[in-house]
Amino acid sequence: MDSSYEFIVVGAGIAGLRAAIKLNPYGSVLCLAKRELAESNTQYAQGGIAVALGPDDSPEIHLRDTLAAGAGLVDENAARTLATEGPARVLELLDWGVQFDRDQEGQLAFAREGAHSRNRVLHANGDSTGREIGRTLYQHASKLDNIHFGEFGFTRDLVVQDGCVVGVEILDEDGHTETVTARSVLLATGGVGMV
Numbered sequence: 001m002d003s004s005y006e007f008i009v010v011g012a013g014i015a016g017l018r019a020a021i022k023l024n025p026y027g028s029v030l031c032l033a034k035r036e037l038a039e040s041n042t043q044y045a046q047g048g049i050a051v052a053l054g055p056d057d058s059p060e061i062h063l064r065d066t067l068a069a070g071a072g073l074v075d076e077n078a079a080r081t082l083a084t085e086g087p088a089r090v091l092e093l094l095d096w097g098v099q100f101d102r103d104q105e106g107q108l109a110f111a112r113e114g115a116h117s118r119n120r121v122l123h124a125n126g127d128s129t130g131r132e133i134g135r136t137l138y139q140h141a142s143k144l145d146n147i148h149f150g151e152f153g154f155t156r157d158l159v160v161q162d163g164c165v166v167g168v169e170i171l172d173e174d175g176h177t178e179t180v181t182a183r184s185v186l187l188a189t190g191g192v193g194m195v
Contacts (some may be wrong), residue, residue, distance in 0.1 A: 004181045005030040005148070008168055010155045011188035014130065017137035019186050024144045028181060031141070032150045032170070048121040048129050051086040054110050057118040059083040071114030090122065098136045100124050152179075158185065 006027025009016045020031040052062040063083040067074055100122045101109040110119035126134035126170070141147045152173050159179055160169035167181035 003179070004167075006146075006183050008032065008182040008185045009188055010168060010185065011190060012138075014133055014137060015190060015191055016186075016188035017134065017141050019188055020147050021137065021141050021144065023186075024141075024146045025042065027145045027146060027183070030150055030182070031147060032155060032168070034154045035152060041078070048111065048113070048123040049086075049090060050113075050116060050121050050162055051090045051091060052083060052118070052120055053087050054119055059087065059137070061118060062086070062116075062120060065115055065117050093133060093136065096136050096140045098124060098133055100132075101126070146175055155189075174192060 007020075007023045007029045009020045009023070009029060009031045011032035013030050016031055020029045023029045050062065052059045060083075063080055066079045066083060067076060070079070094158060102122060103109045106124060111121045111123065112119045113121045123129050142149070151171070153170040154172075155168045156171040156177065157169040158165045159169060159181065165185045167179055170178045170180060172178065
């Protein structure tokens with residue numbers, strides 16, 4: 001592992017991998033996983049993805065359903081972003097090779113769940129949606145020249161200099177520490193239960 005990158009992404013689940021892919025054109029990216037890359041909460045995510053791609057659906061209807069289901073607790077701007085940008089992101093995942101479940105005619109199999117008024121929930125391999133998206137994102141990211149991966153390195157601390165985060169301190173399996181610097185550090189660690 002080099003000691004300096006343009007970007008460090010701490011976390012190699014869906015959020016971390018997608019961030020690394022987005023950063024790839026702008027410089028070298030180190031994507032860190034505390035265990036093997038395939039081990040994250042992403043691998044256990046069983047739910048589907050709600051997206052307005054069906055012929056009788058629209059982002060506006062999806063937004064309305066989301067706000068109604070949230071009973072006043074939903075951040076409307078965040079919900080609007082999810083509903084309007086979701087279709088393009090799912091089409092991107094399909095283009096990269098995510099194998100969402102299909103019906104007998106080979107069309108995407110949209111399910112109706114929860115408070116959705118339309119069939120708009122996509123699954124992959126039944127209840128393995130997270131695993132399939134993670135697999136595809138890793139496969140796509142590993143083909144990009146600027147993305148490098150670090151496994152089995154626990155990010156022990158952020159390196160701060162003059163009030164700015166300039167890197168991370170990594171603890172390896174043998175108890176050795178290594179400092180890696182970057183222009184920017186992104187925390188994509190999820191797991192709010194571990195905070």
